[in-house]
Amino acid sequence: MTKQILVTNDDGVLAPGLLALTQEMRKIGNVTILAPDRNWSGGGHVKTLDRALRLREFRLEDGTQAFGSDGAPSDCVALATLGYFKEKFDLVVSGINVGANLGHDVTYSGTVTAAMEAVIAGVPGVAVSLEVPEGHIGQIDFSASAYAASIAVQNVLEHGLPADTLLNVNIPFLKHNEIRGFRITRQGLRVYHSRLDERVDPRGRPYYWIGGEAPTGVVETGTDVGALSEGYISVTPLQLDLTAYRAISDINTWNWQEQTPL
Amino acid sequence: MTKQILVTNDDGVLAPGLLALTQEMRKIGNVTILAPDRNWSGGGHVKTLDRALRLREFRLEDGTQAFGSDGAPSDCVALATLGYFKEKFDLVVSGINVGANLGHDVTYSGTVTAAMEAVIAGVPGVAVSLEVPEGHIGQIDFSASAYAASIAVQNVLEHGLPADTLLNVNIPFLKHNEIRGFRITRQGLRVYHSRLDERVDPRGRPYYWIGGEAPTGVVETGTDVGALSEGYISVTPLQLDLTAYRAISDINTWNWQEQTPL
Numbered sequence: 001m002t003k004q005i006l007v008t009n010d011d012g013v014l015a016p017g018l019l020a021l022t023q024e025m026r027k028i029g030n031v032t033i034l035a036p037d038r039n040w041s042g043g044g045h046v047k048t049l050d051r052a053l054r055l056r057e058f059r060l061e062d063g064t065q066a067f068g069s070d071g072a073p074s075d076c077v078a079l080a081t082l083g084y085f086k087e088k089f090d091l092v093v094s095g096i097n098v099g100a101n102l103g104h105d106v107t108y109s110g111t112v113t114a115a116m117e118a119v120i121a122g123v124p125g126v127a128v129s130l131e132v133p134e135g136h137i138g139q140i141d142f143s144a145s146a147y148a149a150s151i152a153v154q155n156v157l158e159h160g161l162p163a164d165t166l167l168n169v170n171i172p173f174l175k176h177n178e179i180r181g182f183r184i185t186r187q188g189l190r191v192y193h194s195r196l197d198e199r200v201d202p203r204g205r206p207y208y209w210i211g212g213e214a215p216t217g218v219v220e221t222g223t224d225v226g227a228l229s230e231g232y233i234s235v236t237p238l239q240l241d242l243t244a245y246r247a248i249s250d251i252n253t254w255n256w257q258e259q260t261p262l
Numbered sequence: 263m264t265k266q267i268l269v270t271n272d273d274g275v276l277a278p279g280l281l282a283l284t285q286e287m288r289k290i291g292n293v294t295i296l297a298p299d300r301n302w303s304g305g306g307h308v309k310t311l312d313r314a315l316r317l318r319e320f321r322l323e324d325g326t327q328a329f330g331s332d333g334a335p336s337d338c339v340a341l342a343t344l345g346y347f348k349e350k351f352d353l354v355v356s357g358i359n360v361g362a363n364l365g366h367d368v369t370y371s372g373t374v375t376a377a378m379e380a381v382i383a384g385v386p387g388v389a390v391s392l393e394v395p396e397g398h399i400g401q402i403d404f405s406a407s408a409y410a411a412s413i414a415v416q417n418v419l420e421h422g423l424p425a426d427t428l429l430n431v432n433i434p435f436l437k438h439n440e441i442r443g444f445r446i447t448r449q450g451l452r453v454y455h456s457r458l459d460e461r462v463d464p465r466g467r468p469y470y471w472i473g474g475e476a477p478t479g480v481v482e483t484g485t486d487v488g489a490l491s492e493g494y495i496s497v498t499p500l501q502l503d504l505t506a507y508r509a510i511s512d513i514n515t516w517n518w519q520e521q522t523p524l
Contacts, residue, residue, distance in 0.1 A: 044306025044334070045369040052461070052469040072306070078472055082458040104382050104502055107307040107369055120366050120454065155516045165506045167513075182518035186505040192382065196344040199314070207314040210340055237506035237513055240366055243448040244427045244501035251429075251499055254417045256444035 003029030010110025017096035037068035092118035095128030103190030188223030265291030272372025299330035354380035357390030365452030450485030
């Protein structure tokens with residue numbers, strides 16, 4: 001039975017990373033594309049309930065039919081899995097994102113939250129992101145990322161994923177033949193270098209950018225950040241249960257009765 | 263030393279739940295308010311980097327000074343912790359949200375993701391949400407929620423929270439004297455009943471609502487959903503490490519070498 005694969009992303013339906021992913025996925029199954037009609041990076045896990053969504057048809061550079069919506073990546077997955085298409089999907093793959101999604105990035109990331117939405121809808125989800133050095137100019141080579149996506153997706157189609165679990169795949173910025181292989185990792189720690197950048201508009205009123213250098217990470221073996229720094233593709237299983245189980249017994253010892261203010 | 267508390271929410275700076283929370287927090291410490299200038303429900307964990315943010319001053323109903331921004335709840339926390347105010351915050355509390363944030367709601371929720379942003383900034387975060395029955399009409403009584411927030415916040419100020427951990431507090435829709443107490447819980451399972459609702463605009467073009475009934479939950483003892491259904495306030499510690507640790511060894515046995523397509 002031909003596998004039905006939904007492709008989405010957060011860089012927008014016409015982004016070259018989506019085209020590269022589509023061409024690779026077409027070797028594995030039947031591909032349907034529904035992605036945002038604009039860039040949604042850093043947009044988080046959105047469920048758009050306060051407005052209606054529009055969809056329209058696009059053509060990718062190679063002529064492939066695709067659909068774009070004015071919703072977030074997670075909205076695109078919701079539209080697709082709620083029945084906008086007649087297909088029942090076996091898997092949702094999101095990417096190839098320009099920029100790694102490591103550590104704390106995962107709850108911000110449109111790429112990863114699209115895969116979360118798939119999992120909530122009961123469909124296995126895979127997010128694929130390519131580390132791209134800050135300030136990189138020029139065309140991006142997605143071939144190693146397409147390869148990584150292919151291996152990950154074939155594995156998920158063959159083995160399935162545990163309930164409420166998705167795969168977060170990150171590829172180092174290396175040529176295909178320089179990559180050392182795959183590492184199954186845990187989520188590492190991002191270090192953000194955000195700064196508040198106050199400016200004044202032509203009418204004398206202040207406005208604020210969240211500025212600063214690109215985030216770095218704590219390089220530690222066993223983590224997503226560590227794998228990339230050592231030249232490996234990182235595959236992190238992520239779960240939607242965020243419970244901090246180890247904190248429960250301690251918090252149970254706190255005073256949860258009526259108190260007078262401190 | 264007076265505690266510095268940042269209050270935010272996702273229903274907008276003028277929402278009555280924020281006023282109720284502010285009045286309670288003022289008994290504990292010095293309160294600063296920065297919240298979205300409009301409703302951001304379901305907006306996810308946003309980091310706005312592609313546009314500048316504006317801030318302006320508001321007055322709450324009781325005359326309290328507050329600030330509103332055109333960013334998401336998490337942007338408000340970023341602006342506040344990156345130095346928009348001179349205060350260094352000891353705690354960020356978000357709410358009181360109209361509507362519970364249970365199970366899978368947590369990554370969508372502006373209320374919870376504001377607390378996540380606090381934790382990423384190194385400040386303890388507490389999210390407070392009140393279950394409100396669908397279709398409820400009339401003024402909402404926030405007194406039990408304000409009480410729950412007070413107990414939770416005082417506990418966090420006294421004991422601290424483990425690294426990368428926040429508290430997600432949910433209050434059942436009961437009178438203060440009907441509430442049976444607190445339960446420290448794990449994240450339960452939401453059941454969404456979304457449907458795709460296709461309509462046609464006056465110009466004959468289709469548009470789509472994500473419709474359907476309000477989500478329900480799997481009632482299970484020990485979970486957030488279970489606690490509320492039994493008349494308890496639910497306190498769930500949530501962590502930002504989403505790694506599905508139990509899946510790692512199994513995924514390690516998959517074939518991560520070059521493969522021919524399925």
